[in-house]
Amino acid sequence: MRGAVEGLGTPHPLARQLPAMYAADEFAQRLxxxxxxxxxxxxxxxxxxxAYVDPRLGPTDFVDWLAGWVAATVDQDWPVERRREAExxxxxxxxxxxxxxxLTEQVRVAFGVTVEVTDSGGTAWSPTPGxxxxxxxxxxxxxxxRPEDQHMVPLTRLRELVDANRPAHVRYTVDVAGPGATDASTPAEG
Structure with a gap:
């Protein structure tokens, strides 16, 4: 993963840990x-x-590898900062x-757009039975x-993301349209 770094020193040189009789041995010192x-x-x-395991600080290749450890949904085509945020x-x-x-956060992180998620459920309390x-x-x-550009959010990838992150028994509809659209939806039901 990490290569050799030119001139990188070590805090504990091995030669200092040898018995005194090897201090003058040039071969042992070079080895x-x-x-x-x-x-x-x-x-x-x-x-x-x-710093390596902190996604904000770690080297890019290590961050990409670490994303697999936490099952982060990342795309290699995303900018580095977006991959770091997802992780x-x-x-x-x-x-x-x-x-x-x-689901709102998943879509926002994956596509960088504003998302509105509504569900049919609800909770309430009532002193009246029935x-x-x-x-x-x-x-x-x-x-x-509602992205600035409809091509910014591939519908197939959005459907896959929603399908993978919703409860299995819940039907879903996906609606992608321009910012000023009112009913130009492209529903996808599952």
């Missing part, structure tokens, strides 16, 4: 200096491990998976996206 060059990146990585939010988004708020229940009997969610 251990070469090994120090190999071990120095390991010390540097371990000393900075917190940073992945664990929190997994906790909200299946909720309107979680009171009307909120929401509707049919479990359904609608995802509305």
């Amino acid at each position: 251990l200096a070469a090994l120090d060059d190999v071990v120095a990146p390991v010390y540097a990585t371990l000393d900075n491990l917190a 940073a939010r992945a664990v929190r988004l997994h906790g909200m998976r299946g909720t309107p708020r979680g 009171a009307d229940l909120p929401g509707s009997a049919q479990a359904e969610v609608t995802v509305r996206v």
Whole structure:
């Protein structure tokens, strides 16, 4: 993952740990200096491990690899900052998976657009037994996206994202239209 860094020193040179009789041995000193060059990146990585696993600070290739550890949904075509944000939010988004708020965040992070998610459910409390229940009997969610440019949000990818992050028993509709549109939707039901 990390390559050799020119001139990178080690905080614990191996030659200093040898008995005194090897201090004057030129071959032993050169051999251990070469090994120090190999071990120095390991010390540097371990000393900075917190920065490596922080998506805001880690090297780009490591951040992309780390995204797999937290099951972050990232696309290699995204800008680096967007991939870093997706990874940073992945664990929190997994906790909200299946909720309107979680679906809103997933779509916003994936496409960088404003999203409106409405669902048919509801909760209420009533002191009267047999009171009307909120929401509707049919479990359904609608995802509305109004990007500046309709081509900014590929409909197939949006459908896949909604399908993967909604509760399995809930039907869904996806609506993508320009910012001023009122009814130019492209519904996708599942």
